[in-house]
Amino acid sequence: MFNNGLPFDDRNLVPLTHAHSSPFTIRSNIQEYLADNPEPDFTAIFCNNDVIALEFIRLKSEEGSGLSKDIAVVGFDDTLISKSFEISSVHQPIQEMTKTAFTLLLERMKDNSREPVAIELPPRLIIRKSSL
Numbered sequence: 001m002f003n004n005g006l007p008f009d010d011r012n013l014v015p016l017t018h019a020h021s022s023p024f025t026i027r028s029n030i031q032e033y034l035a036d037n038p039e040p041d042f043t044a045i046f047c048n049n050d051v052i053a054l055e056f057i058r059l060k061s062e063e064g065s066g067l068s069k070d071i072a073v074v075g076f077d078d079t080l081i082s083k084s085f086e087i088s089s090v091h092q093p094i095q096e097m098t099k100t101a102f103t104l105l106l107e108r109m110k111d112n113s114r115e116p117v118a119i120e121l122p123p124r125l126i127i128r129k130s131s132l
Contacts, residue, residue, distance in 0.1 A: 011037070014056075034059060044072040072088070075090070088127050100121065104117060
């Protein structure tokens with residue numbers, strides 16, 4: 001956002017105690033945020049995984065708000081959860097990542113190399129109902 005000149009307000013950051021903890025903990029953190037900010041000042045939310053995206057959608061749906069009209073939700077990892085609940089998500093090329101890592105490992109074993117390597121594999125945004 002910074003690199004593109006977009007403003008960011010820290011009040012729009014939903015703090016999680018542990019992003020990879022249980023759905024119950026994630027849900028509690030989101031509930032606390034929504035209790036303190038009943039009308040969030042944003043139109044989209046990007047979650048660092050699909051479980052967080054699902055819990056956000058569930059809580060907003062329980063409130064009775066028209067989530068798809070109010071806030072677009074995007075998760076990360078494009079897991080079965082995002083596919084099952086039609087959540088937009090960032091897809092990582094896992095197979096290509098695995099093949100690339102294995103190939104690099106084999107090359108390093110042959111050459112006994114320890115030089116750092118920078119490899120970038122582009123992710124894809126998979127758009128589903130949660131962000132239409």
